[in-house]
Amino acid sequence: MADHSVLQRRRPAFDADAFEGAVADFEFARARVPFFRREGRDQGPARIDGPADWARVPLTRRADYRADFPRGVLARGRTLGEPGTLVRGSGGVGDDRVTTAVRAVLLAARRAVTLAAHPPLRDAILGGASGRSARYTAPECSGVECASPYTPMEQRTLDDGTLVLPSTPDPLAAPDALLGRAADELRAHAPAWLEADATPLAFLLRRLAATGRREAPPVGAIVLTYTPATRVARRRIAEHCGTAVVAEAVTMSEFGWLAVECPLGLTHLNNRSYFVEPLVDGGRPAAPGELAELVVTSVGDRLSPHIRYRTGDLCRVWDDPCACGSDLPLCRFEGRSGTLLTVPGRPAPIGAWDVDRAVGDCPELDAYQVGQHREDEVRVEYVPNVKDTRALEDGLVERLRALLGGRVRLTASAVRYLPAGPDGRLRPCVSDLPVRPLDQESPA
Numbered sequence: 001m002a003d004h005s006v007l008q009r010r011r012p013a014f015d016a017d018a019f020e021g022a023v024a025d026f027e028f029a030r031a032r033v034p035f036f037r038r039e040g041r042d043q044g045p046a047r048i049d050g051p052a053d054w055a056r057v058p059l060t061r062r063a064d065y066r067a068d069f070p071r072g073v074l075a076r077g078r079t080l081g082e083p084g085t086l087v088r089g090s091g092g093v094g095d096d097r098v099t100t101a102v103r104a105v106l107l108a109a110r111r112a113v114t115l116a117a118h119p120p121l122r123d124a125i126l127g128g129a130s131g132r133s134a135r136y137t138a139p140e141c142s143g144v145e146c147a148s149p150y151t152p153m154e155q156r157t158l159d160d161g162t163l164v165l166p167s168t169p170d171p172l173a174a175p176d177a178l179l180g181r182a183a184d185e186l187r188a189h190a191p192a193w194l195e196a197d198a199t200p201l202a203f204l205l206r207r208l209a210a211t212g213r214r215e216a217p218p219v220g221a222i223v224l225t226y227t228p229a230t231r232v233a234r235r236r237i238a239e240h241c242g243t244a245v246v247a248e249a250v251t252m253s254e255f256g257w258l259a260v261e262c263p264l265g266l267t268h269l270n271n272r273s274y275f276v277e278p279l280v281d282g283g284r285p286a287a288p289g290e291l292a293e294l295v296v297t298s299v300g301d302r303l304s305p306h307i308r309y310r311t312g313d314l315c316r317v318w319d320d321p322c323a324c325g326s327d328l329p330l331c332r333f334e335g336r337s338g339t340l341l342t343v344p345g346r347p348a349p350i351g352a353w354d355v356d357r358a359v360g361d362c363p364e365l366d367a368y369q370v371g372q373h374r375e376d377e378v379r380v381e382y383v384p385n386v387k388d389t390r391a392l393e394d395g396l397v398e399r400l401r402a403l404l405g406g407r408v409r410l411t412a413s414a415v416r417y418l419p420a421g422p423d424g425r426l427r428p429c430v431s432d433l434p435v436r437p438l439d440q441e442s443p444a
Contacts, residue, residue: 012288012319013271013278013329021299022275022307023048026057028075029305035064035072036307055283059295059308062090062098065254069099073304085303086160090253096312096423100254101304104160107256110273114249114257117268117326121260124221124245128192132161134219136182136196136204137226138171138424149178153185163189170420171200172367176211179204186217193221198229198248199367199426202236206366209240216242224248227425228335228352231361232368250313250333254306255296259331268328269317274299277308278317280437288318291334291348293438312336314351314435339427340435341372344407352429358403359428364392369418370400372431378404380412389414 029036030043037043044057065073070080080087080101090098115122125133139148149166156164165182168174182204186194194201194217201222208214222237222244229248237246250259250267258276259269269276278292279285286292294313298306317331334340334351341350355370368382380400384392393412401410420426 011285012317013269013276013331015271015275018272018275018299019051019054022297023054025298025301025305026307028302029307032075032077033073033305034076035068038072057308059283059310060306061310062096062312065100065304065306066098070101074101075303075305078303088253098254102254102256102301103303106301106303110255110270111257113273114260114268114270114328117260117262117324117328118245118247120245120263121221121223121247125193125223128220130161130190130192132163132189132191134163134165134186134189134191134194136165136167136186136194136201138167138169138197138200138420140169140422140424141197141226149181153188157189161191163191167200167424169424171197171424172203172418172420172426174200174204176207179207180211180213183208183213183215183217186219187215191219193223194219194244195223195225195251197226197425198224198233198237199227202233203367205240206236214240216240217244219244221245221247225251227427228333228356230356230368230428231359232365235361235363236366252311252313254309254311255298258294258296259333262322262324262326264322264324266322266324267331267333268322268326269315269331271329272299276317278315282438286317286437288320289316291316291351291435291437293436295438310438314340314437335427335429337434337436338431339429341370341378341404341429341431342375342433342435343372343378343404344375345405349435350403350429352427354403355400355429358399359396360399362392362395364389367418367426368396368428369426370429372429372433375433376407377409378411380410381415381418382412383416383418384414 042058045053048054084104086102086104088100165185166178222241247261251257259267261267275297277295279295280292291314294311294315296309296311314334314336315331317329320330322330332353359368364384364386366383366385370380372378380396397410397412418426
């Protein structure tokens with residue numbers, strides 16, 4: 001194996017063993033996967049001797065795997081019907097959707113490595129008596145065709161024992177009867193842990209409490225994923241979760257678990273089960289803390305390897321150690337293009353994490369969304385749970401103005417309801433101004 005110790009000190013998240021594994025996946029894909037052998041496609045360098053050669057390997061996108069699925073992206077001789085093979089659809093709509101085939105044993109191994117950053121969560125999930133899980137999010141986000149609330153519980157239970165709870169395309173508009181049914185099914189299924197979108201889960205718990213049902217979800221752990229978990233939603237969940245371990249994770253249908261919070265509330269990126277590259281400026285490795293797009297290569301996937309796959313997720317990665325003791329690198333996921341704010345006078349876009357820190361944990365607030373349609377104009381809409389909103393709104397505006405600066409026109413308004421996007425997600429930040437650090441060219 002080559003000595004990459006110097007490179008490890010210069011690039012956050014670089015892992016030499018994962019790099020060697022990624023090279024092996026690339027060589028396998030080039031030899032066995034039709035998509036990589038397609039006529040006219042850039043095959044990359046004939047030999048990979050180091051990261052400089054690796055940088056010449058072409059990036060791939062969702063469209064590549066969507067257009068060629070399944071025959072073009074499965075290794076020669078493999079089929080979807082082989083035992084232990086899971087076919088997973090991504091959440092989202094349009095170009096964001098993709099179907100992936102992956103081995104269940106590989107997903108389990110990736111999850112175990114990621115969970116090492118949060119031992120209490122790992123113990124609750126992997127040591128749960130039932131071993132089953134449940135999922136609560138909009139049908140468009142669930143990644144399975146059976147997610148319609150009109151199907152019976154049995155048809156929404158997946159082969160691995162996961163129960164997809166009934167929901168609606170806009171979870172914040174779900175009727176109380178459906179919310180009660182979701183709670184009843186969760187109790188009947190008795191899963192070890194629940195995977196949920198934080199804001200819809202907070203809404204479900206709030207509405208159940210309003211109808212007199214204040215019981216905690218009968219699970220040992222709650223994993224918050226799909227969209228960034230706001231402090232407002234987490235406060236509501238904490239009020240009702242009982243003794244369950246609650247943590248946020250970053251997961252993708254293409255890969256499984258990518259990152260998880262540690263017990264200190266900091267996020268750690270799994271750079272062992274994948275070769276991860278935070279890239280900017282047309283392919284330059286990002287410096288520590290620099291906003292970048294995460295590019296991921298599978299390690300050990302002999303079914304449908306993903307090579308230098310553009311996830312679309314924007315993140316920052318650091319090489320500083322964490323006081324929790326985990327040796328997985330620290331990171332912060334900022335969202336995707338269309339979910340970051342670009343304002344005059346700021347050297348870098350503002351992500352949902354900074355916005356949420358400015359909004360804070362407001363007991364008078366049930367949900368919010370900060371939107372940007374022009375560079376010099378930002379609007380915050382919020383759902384209050386108090387009648388007199390003057391002090392609440394004044395505080396929101398003051399804190400957000402301190403974050404955004406004085407060159408932005410900031411307006412705020414109370415609303416009774418915030419609609420989810422076409423994919424069923426209510427994101428805390430939305431913007432019409434694209435942010436694509438990987439597609440930008442370095443300044444001359």
